[in-house]
Amino acid sequence: MSTLLDVKNIAKRFTVSRGLGAKPATVHAVDDVSFTISHGETLGLVGESGCGKSTVGKMIVRLLEPDEGEVMLAGEPISHLSHRAMRPFRRKVQMVFQDPNGSLDPRQRAGDIVEEPLVVHGIGNAAERRARVENLFSRVGLRPDQMTNVPSKFSGGQRQRLAIARALALNPSLIVADEPVSALDVSIQAQVINLMSDIQREFGLAYLFVAHDLGVVQHISDRVAVMYLGRIVEIGDTSSVYLRPSHPYTHTLMDAVPRPDPARRHHRPAIARGEVPSPLNPPSGCAFHPRCPMATYICRQERPLLRRVASGAEVACHHAE
Amino acid sequence: MTPLLSIEGLTVELSTGDRNFEAVSDITLAVARNEVLALVGESGSGKSMTAMAIMRLLPEPVADIVAGTILFDGIDLASASEAALRGIRGNRIGLIFQEPMTSLNPSIRVGPQVAEVLRLHKGLDAVNARRRVEQLFEQVRIPDPRRRYDDYPHQMSGGMRQRVVIALALACDPDVLIADEPTTALDVTTQAQILETFRDLQASVGAATILITHDLAVVAETADRIAVMYAGRIVEETTTEQLFASPRHPYTHGLLGSIPHVADTDATRRGDRLPEIAGTVPALWALPPGCAFEPRCPRASDRCLSERPPLAELAPGHKTACWHPVETAA
Numbered sequence A: 001m002s003t004l005l006d007v008k009n010i011a012k013r014f015t016v017s018r019g020l021g022a023k024p025a026t027v028h029a030v031d032d033v034s035f036t037i038s039h040g041e042t043l044g045l046v047g048e049s050g051c052g053k054s055t056v057g058k059m060i061v062r063l064l065e066p067d068e069g070e071v072m073l074a075g076e077p078i079s080h081l082s083h084r085a086m087r088p089f090r091r092k093v094q095m096v097f098q099d100p101n102g103s104l105d106p107r108q109r110a111g112d113i114v115e116e117p118l119v120v121h122g123i124g125n126a127a128e129r130r131a132r133v134e135n136l137f138s139r140v141g142l143r144p145d146q147m148t149n150v151p152s153k154f155s156g157g158q159r160q161r162l163a164i165a166r167a168l169a170l171n172p173s174l175i176v177a178d179e180p181v182s183a184l185d186v187s188i189q190a191q192v193i194n195l196m197s198d199i200q201r202e203f204g205l206a207y208l209f210v211a212h213d214l215g216v217v218q219h220i221s222d223r224v225a226v227m228y229l230g231r232i233v234e235i236g237d238t239s240s241v242y243l244r245p246s247h248p249y250t251h252t253l254m255d256a257v258p259r260p261d262p263a264r265r266h267h268r269p270a271i272a273r274g275e276v277p278s279p280l281n282p283p284s285g286c287a288f289h290p291r292c293p294m295a296t297y298i299c300r301q302e303r304p305l306l307r308r309v310a311s312g313a314e315v316a317c318h319h320a321e
Numbered sequence B: 001m002t003p004l005l006s007i008e009g010l011t012v013e014l015s016t017g018d019r020n021f022e023a024v025s026d027i028t029l030a031v032a033r034n035e036v037l038a039l040v041g042e043s044g045s046g047k048s049m050t051a052m053a054i055m056r057l058l059p060e061p062v063a064d065i066v067a068g069t070i071l072f073d074g075i076d077l078a079s080a081s082e083a084a085l086r087g088i089r090g091n092r093i094g095l096i097f098q099e100p101m102t103s104l105n106p107s108i109r110v111g112p113q114v115a116e117v118l119r120l121h122k123g124l125d126a127v128n129a130r131r132r133v134e135q136l137f138e139q140v141r142i143p144d145p146r147r148r149y150d151d152y153p154h155q156m157s158g159g160m161r162q163r164v165v166i167a168l169a170l171a172c173d174p175d176v177l178i179a180d181e182p183t184t185a186l187d188v189t190t191q192a193q194i195l196e197t198f199r200d201l202q203a204s205v206g207a208a209t210i211l212i213t214h215d216l217a218v219v220a221e222t223a224d225r226i227a228v229m230y231a232g233r234i235v236e237e238t239t240t241e242q243l244f245a246s247p248r249h250p251y252t253h254g255l256l257g258s259i260p261h262v263a264d265t266d267a268t269r270r271g272d273r274l275p276e277i278a279g280t281v282p283a284l285w286a287l288p289p290g291c292a293f294e295p296r297c298p299r300a301s302d303r304c305l306s307e308r309p310p311l312a313e314l315a316p317g318h319k320t321a322c323w324h325p326v327e328t329a330a
């Protein structure tokens, strides 16, 4: 499989105020993050709230510009292209958000919402566009007669279908999906996950699938990247990361996820102590060292770099094997 | 085991502008001392309304108990006076909500907030109240409890705030504990820590506990018994082991099959389609006359369209509301 997306050492910093009188502080939301996604592949991106997942996603779709590094799409650097030069690439990368309400104009009719990207990019005449929209509606499981409804007439799951139809309109090669099923009722999540798998096969789509739900990510991803405080700490095949986690934080995460297994009521793995430190004041060396049962002197001094370990995954840990 | 809290035929009606409907319909439940009963269901299925009804904290005048009894230690909470309820809430019945700030006052330091409850309900003097609060903070594993005593809620992380709420709920050694989505807003490692604390303390206090959540995996690891709600009614109720081994209601069965939980094997291949539950959750004001799950149910017959199935004990200790229950696993 050939490389579609090549993310090279991207970083993003935000300046946040700390209240009256205090000096503003800098958050390293994303630091030195690199990965690739091949055509038709799904990379899952997991980690706890605030670790930088959405910021990575936004830099890929150019909602944010990286402070350092570069995003390459099909071999072209796109991070610093002008609005105009970006156009042909915009079509190739689309985004689907957690909260479809926030991303859909409440006054616009559903059909117009899906047609809009076609109009903006000057694709087809009115009749051709309408046919395409109808086709997309039925493809995502909406009825063409719902094209005249406003978003509030749709259920949460249907609104997410609508957002997916709009993302598909321009035939993208990559969809960045940020928590696409988290806001949905549990009985609706499987429908949307299946829809995403089906259209992936049909259109040869690649996904960056951002989620905190580790079960959903395991189901849908070919490879998985685990983030902690702005950095990737482990990246590899889904089965390596889930079944043979090599980074102590990945271990902690996997052990913490509840399983639908009543036997675990009586013997559950030991639970890691401590909390995620503030990103305003990250620990020295390896950011996980205050919580890590394997931490030694070097962990407090030196930041570990990603390197390949026995499981086949790449892991940023001095002591992983 | 004699139940400590028993709810019978509880019905909560909502009147919002142009509509009247039942958010909770004819619910019967009982919890004994030392027992954790989980109430699970999707958003809007009536879990929180049930909890609010038990505590008589329903949003007025929108919601009202229109039928049923809630017996706690010989008192019917459904008809008890506000004065009687004030002596019970936060004292003999402890409460934990999803959002810790529902229970905490943002402008009062956390230690004194918990101490105030002890003074009010237990008559402790200032010195003893403070000593007890520090003990409680230690029990809920707040690191450095003496120093955190004087923190304001906003100076704490979400996980720490929820620990304070657990301390508050347990301060008066309650007989009953009601926890509504206590870990839903938390990250997975924090959730695991809080659930562990919750389980340990629940067991040491021996409180009869109702744990409300939409997360079946949390339930599997925490509850003794489970009641599944759909559209305001209990559709299945049995022990945790039984429910996971042999769900009989098509809705429960569908849910257990459709949610991708973390698997410790490679058994499910990536890209495999998940079994889906078709359709969407119905609006409570437009429920079908028969079984509320009928429009989505693969087992539905004509009878399901017109007649509502009662919650019946199909096997000892296993109740299901369905005309055509899923066969038991062999």
Ligand SMILES: Nc1ncnc2c1ncn2[C@@H]1O[C@H](COP(=O)(O)OP(=O)(O)OP(=O)(O)O)[C@@H](O)[C@H]1O
Residues within 6 Å of the ligand: A014, A015, A016, A027, A028, A029, A030, A047, A048, A049, A050, A051, A052, A053, A054, A055, A056, A212, A279
């Ligand atoms: N516009 C912004 N201004 C200031 N800080 C920001 C901004 N956007 C994000 N951050 C900070 O950057 C860090 C990473 O945030 P991000 O939204 O990428 O996290 P996330 O992993 O997507 O979290 P979640 O799981 O909660 O969605 C956090 O510390 C966050 O507070």
Ligand SMILES: Nc1ncnc2c1ncn2[C@@H]1O[C@H](COP(=O)(O)OP(=O)(O)O)[C@@H](O)[C@H]1O
Residues within 6 Å of the ligand: B014, B016, B023, B041, B042, B043, B044, B045, B046, B047, B048, B049, B050, B059, B062, B284
């Ligand atoms: N304050 C309120 N005013 C009007 N309707 C409400 C209110 N709170 C809840 N409801 C409605 O009551 C029903 C049950 O809600 P709830 O008990 O909160 O469900 P759950 O906790 O299972 O998600 C839903 O239809 C919900 O929209």
Ligand code: SF4
Residues within 6 Å of the ligand: A247, A248, A249, A286, A287, A288, A289, A290, A292, A293, A294, A295, A296, A299, A304, A316, A317, A318, A319, A320
């Ligand atoms: S580098 Fe050290 S502290 Fe960091 S995860 Fe590895 S062992 Fe733990």
Ligand code: SF4
Residues within 6 Å of the ligand: B249, B250, B251, B291, B292, B293, B294, B295, B297, B298, B299, B300, B301, B304, B309, B321, B322, B323, B324, B325
């Ligand atoms: S009563 Fe009928 S419709 Fe309802 S769950 Fe059972 S089989 Fe399905």
Ligand SMILES: [Mg+2]
Residues within 6 Å of the ligand: A053, A054, A055, A178
């Ligand atoms: Mg995010």
Ligand SMILES: [Mg+2]
Residues within 6 Å of the ligand: B047, B048, B049, B180, B181
């Ligand atoms: Mg609720």
